[in-house]
Amino acid sequence: MKTIKIFDTTLRDGEQSPGCSMNLSEKIEIARQLELLKVDVIEAGFAVSSPGDFKSVETVAKTIKNSTIASLSRAVQKDIDASYEALKSAVSPRIHIFLATSPLHMEYKLKMTEEQVLTHIRESVSYAKKLVSDIEFSAEDASRSDKEFLARAVRTAIEAGATTVNIPDTVGYALPQEMYDLIAYLKKNVEGIDDIDISVHCHDDLGMGVANSVASVGAGATQVECTINGIGERAGNASLEEIVMALHTRRNLFDADTNINTRQIYRSSRLLSKIIGVSIPPNKAIVGANAFAHESGIHQHGVLAKRETYEIMTPESVGLTTNKMVLGKHSGRHAFDDFLKELGYNLSKEELDAAFVEFKDLCDKKKEVTEYDVEALVAQKAAKVVEHFRLKQFVVNSGNTIQATANITLEDMSGAEQEQVALGDGPIDAAYQAIENIVKMPLQLNNYKINAVSHGEDALGEVVVKVSSEGRTVTGRGLSTDIIEASMLAYVNAINKLLGA
Numbered sequence: 001m002k003t004i005k006i007f008d009t010t011l012r013d014g015e016q017s018p019g020c021s022m023n024l025s026e027k028i029e030i031a032r033q034l035e036l037l038k039v040d041v042i043e044a045g046f047a048v049s050s051p052g053d054f055k056s057v058e059t060v061a062k063t064i065k066n067s068t069i070a071s072l073s074r075a076v077q078k079d080i081d082a083s084y085e086a087l088k089s090a091v092s093p094r095i096h097i098f099l100a101t102s103p104l105h106m107e108y109k110l111k112m113t114e115e116q117v118l119t120h121i122r123e124s125v126s127y128a129k130k131l132v133s134d135i136e137f138s139a140e141d142a143s144r145s146d147k148e149f150l151a152r153a154v155r156t157a158i159e160a161g162a163t164t165v166n167i168p169d170t171v172g173y174a175l176p177q178e179m180y181d182l183i184a185y186l187k188k189n190v191e192g193i194d195d196i197d198i199s200v201h202c203h204d205d206l207g208m209g210v211a212n213s214v215a216s217v218g219a220g221a222t223q224v225e226c227t228i229n230g231i232g233e234r235a236g237n238a239s240l241e242e243i244v245m246a247l248h249t250r251r252n253l254f255d256a257d258t259n260i261n262t263r264q265i266y267r268s269s270r271l272l273s274k275i276i277g278v279s280i281p282p283n284k285a286i287v288g289a290n291a292f293a294h295e296s297g298i299h300q301h302g303v304l305a306k307r308e309t310y311e312i313m314t315p316e317s318v319g320l321t322t323n324k325m326v327l328g329k330h331s332g333r334h335a336f337d338d339f340l341k342e343l344g345y346n347l348s349k350e351e352l353d354a355a356f357v358e359f360k361d362l363c364d365k366k367k368e369v370t371e372y373d374v375e376a377l378v379a380q381k382a383a384k385v386v387e388h389f390r391l392k393q394f395v396v397n398s399g400n401t402i403q404a405t406a407n408i409t410l411e412d413m414s415g416a417e418q419e420q421v422a423l424g425d426g427p428i429d430a431a432y433q434a435i436e437n438i439v440k441m442p443l444q445l446n447n448y449k450i451n452a453v454s455h456g457e458d459a460l461g462e463v464v465v466k467v468s469s470e471g472r473t474v475t476g477r478g479l480s481t482d483i484i485e486a487s488m489l490a491y492v493n494a495i496n497k498l499l500g501a
């Protein structure tokens with residue numbers, strides 16, 4: 001099986017994304033993580049571009065021992081000299097020289113003819129080769145270059161001593177078949193290309209960065225350039241985690257894999273996200289919060305029966321401890337039952353059915369139902385109190401310019417409904433007065449406590465009350481996303497307990 005080299009450019013191209021700048025100590029933290037991840041090459045920066053970039057290439061070169069450290073340079077001596085100086089203490093230094101080869105870039109940006117570009121490639125690569133042995137040459141905007149001229153440029157770089165030639169899709173313009181054809185064309189038409197590494201560096205402007213990289217590997221590329229979380233210039237670079245897991249998961253198809261310690265992927269992604277302050281979309285492949293989460297009943301049932309039905313890789317392989325069964329409005333009984341069993345509840349079929357109906361009801365009220373919600377819901381049922389009274393409906397008005405009023409309807413065991421209206425010192429007091437008028441028993445509220453049992457704006461509120469009547473004190477509990485309703489449910493629950501006794 002071939003090994004595809006992973007060249008990480010999070011610290012160079014990644015940092016070119018607006019808002020993703022990192023300071024020196026943050027760059028060192030990322031570089032250390034990249035070393036743990038076992039990337040083959042870390043592009044630490046563009047040494048000539050600023051004293052800060054020089055310092056970070058220099059410090060990364062001093063700190064990291066197990067990956068090659070690269071510094072980017074234009075095809076000019078002062079850039080190459082700066083890279084060389086910054087890389088001096090690297091165990092394995094690489095000078096990375098780039099020059100554009102597309103008609104557009106040559107004419108308008110570089111203002112060079114094809115022959116001048118070839119001369120610059122020859123001179124800069126052979127100059128750098130005298131300083132270090134490991135030289136990468138990138139033909140910037142290769143995918144929009146004339147194929148024959150690109151082949152001449154690549155040949156020139158190899159003859160001058162390049163050990164890696166990189167074929168970037170600089171503006172994310174290519175489609176996978178085009179990248180495949182381009183690599184295949186170069187392999188066929190450039191003498192000596194099989195003795196060096198062919199690299200690709202694909203941007204994501206059309207969302208094809210990873211697909212283009214993987215297609216290039218299929219055609220014979222032996223190095224892929226990428227960034228953690230796909231950060232980079234404009235729409236970003238191809239994402240490391242997606243490329244690595246695509247190659248790993250489909251390694252038999254490519255007869256190739258990488259050296260990456262895939263179990264460090266999740267940690268690397270979170271670390272970068274924390275450092276640059278850019279959160280990861282939940283649906284992001286491999287590292288998004290939903291990448292190994294299942295909410296819908298049919299999928300949950302499938303995964304519980306056999307994980308592979310809906311998972312093509314294991315969460316453990318990317319450094320997670322487990323997949324996630326999210327209980328929500330699309331969940332089914334299998335996952336609900338499984339979840340309750342994990343919490344220690346062994347419900348009969350009837351109990352499970354009843355709890356499931358309430359759970360679905362709650363899902364319609366709340367955007368996300370948490371494990372706390374479910375536990376609270378089942379714990380409340382487990383108390384099994386005979387319902388002498390049931391809260392049927394209520395309207396409560398309150399405000400700072402009116403006295404609170406409550407209109408409450410309770411249903412008794414026979415199904416008869418009783419309605420009462422009461423005023424109160426606040427909405428809960430009004431509601432409790434109306435309830436007392438219906439149940440017609442002496443009640444004393446000794447304690448009232450409210451807790452949020454789950455998180456977020458639509459969290460479930462749990463109200464716990466201590467109520468006394470004729471020498472007996474009981475605790476009542478109520479649960480709802482509406483705290484006034486939770487308060488009434490708690491009071492009625494306490495009343496039912498008193499009546500049951």
Ligand SMILES: CC(=O)SCCNC(=O)CCNC(=O)[C@H](O)C(C)(C)COP(=O)(O)OP(=O)(O)OC[C@H]1O[C@@H](n2cnc3c(N)ncnc32)[C@H](O)[C@@H]1OP(=O)(O)O
Pocket residue numbers: 013016046048049050073074075076098099100109110111140170233
């Ligand atoms: C595709 C990529 O990602 S390439 C890397 C892009 N990254 C960056 O540009 C970030 C770091 N860059 C910088 O800090 C600055 O651009 C510097 C320090 C490198 C250069 O700054 P300046 O000297 O002010 O030049 P400026 O950036 O305005 O223009 C670029 C110059 O480099 C030339 N140039 C561009 N690419 C190359 C190249 N590969 N080889 C030689 N010259 C080049 C341009 O023609 C232009 O030359 P000119 O000044 O003679 O017109």
Ligand SMILES: CC(C)C(=O)C(=O)O
Pocket residue numbers: 013072098138139140141166168169170171201203
């Ligand atoms: C310097 C090269 C590799 C680059 O970043 C690009 O072409 O996008």
